[in-house]
Amino acid sequence: MLKVPEHQVAGHQAGNGRLGPLVDDSGFFYKPLQSGDRGSHEVAFYTSFFSNARIPDHISKFFPKFHGTQLLEASDGSGLLPHLVLEDLTLGRANPSIMDIKIGSRTWPPQESEDYINKCLQKDRETSSITLGFRLSGLQVYGSKETGYWKPGRKSVQNLSAAEIRSILKKFVSSNTLDGMDLKPDCSFASTVYGGSNGILSQLLDLKAWFEDQTIFHFYSCSILMMFDKELALQENSPGAVIKLIDFAHVVEGGGVIDHNFLGGLCSLIKFISEILTTPDEHINEVSSNDAKNSVPA
């Protein structure tokens, strides 16, 4: 039984006659191959990545498991379409809080067409990609059974200032995010979600160490998904915090050079998260004065 994923925060979404990914009950995520050569490009990346003996296990675990491709009835009713068969990353999570962060100040590979480069460059400049080295593509933060999720409009989170991204990264790990825009985020999950030897910061640092060395792939327009589950945190004292890389339609060969574009953006994100852990109160004034503009819980 194929259905529309419950917890997608970015990208094309199925439903109402639109084309988008589907999931089933056995933990698979079916992503329709993108048009042009982007779809085949993404298949080629997954194939190449998972057959590359130089990728260590502690890095490949950050990527969705890949189970080939499959022809499926497309979600927009347009007939049979090839789909990537991937791991459903939210499987087993009751109420995942999710953030999709597109990494890199530049989302275009140098060898792309002028039209494509100009389109991407304009978007990079209109959003926070150029300034922060990454942009938020979407997020959802779970509050409680009563309040449900905070899921701000995607457009509203793409061009955040440093103060605003700091605020959202705090709200992501706070228990009072949906209680009111004037409240200071309590960051009550910061130490278990971001911190600790299994936390998100530690995983980002593992990824960073690999990016300082690997010259196999350059990941343009690829996202880091950060996820955890508040209910898991309360039940099991472990929030199931993980990072995953997704969206590989614009990965190109590294050619013996590190991916300095992805690495720079990753280091910028790491700095924001480590600041929350080390000096959570440092930017309070800055945050509250700039906060009302974009990052108001809906």
Add this chain to the structure above:
Amino acid sequence: MLKVPEHQVAGHQAGNGRLGPLVDDSGFFYKPLQSGDRGSHEVAFYTSFFSNARIPDHISKFFPKFHGTQLLEASDGSGLLPHLVLEDLTLGRANPSIMDIKIGSRTWPPQESEDYINKCLQKDRETSSITLGFRLSGLQVYGSKETGYWKPGRKSVQNLSAAEIRSILKKFVSSNTLDGMDLKPDCSFASTVYGGSNGILSQLLDLKAWFEDQTIFHFYSCSILMMFDKELALQENSPGAVIKLIDFAHVVEGGGVIDHNFLGGLCSLIKFISEILTTPDEHINEVSSNDAKNSVPA
């Protein structure tokens, strides 16, 4: 007695009626303030940098000492012009080998004019900035009293491939660089110039650690100068290898964000240099096949 610097490898050069920096015998380097607001911008940076208590000594040592500004007869005979009074970085070096590397895949601050951004972007794409995260602006490698210096044309070194930059970084620390284009660089100075606790790699790693943390400045279009002196190496068993940052006409405030653009390019350079130390022979075939194009000793 003001004179034209002997060892300038990049930037505007004085002489023959052209405007450029001058040096004197007491160790000062006089750089004419650049036109527009670039000159005053660079003065403002030096002033701000050296009065900032948050810059640790082990970082400020990477910057030329600053002694204010002074009105001097310009080298092009155009009359009195304000000059930055800086430390002459090559003072006391008999035959310095020097490499000027402009760091960052992007040389334009986001707040610049469209015209300026388009000009820079075009240059970044035409050179190795976009692909490698840095570009060579110029270099000189000392051979011996007989052979003198190898100083390739500046245009010829700005758009190097990964294989070519690897080759040049090897030639920079080889004793046989000027002996013939077919010779494999012997890298005989690699372990003392790049390696060791005082070597260039160690200094670059110190700089990297600072860039992972500092959010005060963003260094657009700034260069790292790598220098050493073969004669010092032979006399004193220490080549006097140092890195210095130069050219701050396009530094802007960091605004609470790390300089992910500079950091990415710096990490790319670090990867090339550490590869030479750890696996000097790995890319030999690749280097010799691509080598003849741009990086031929003159």
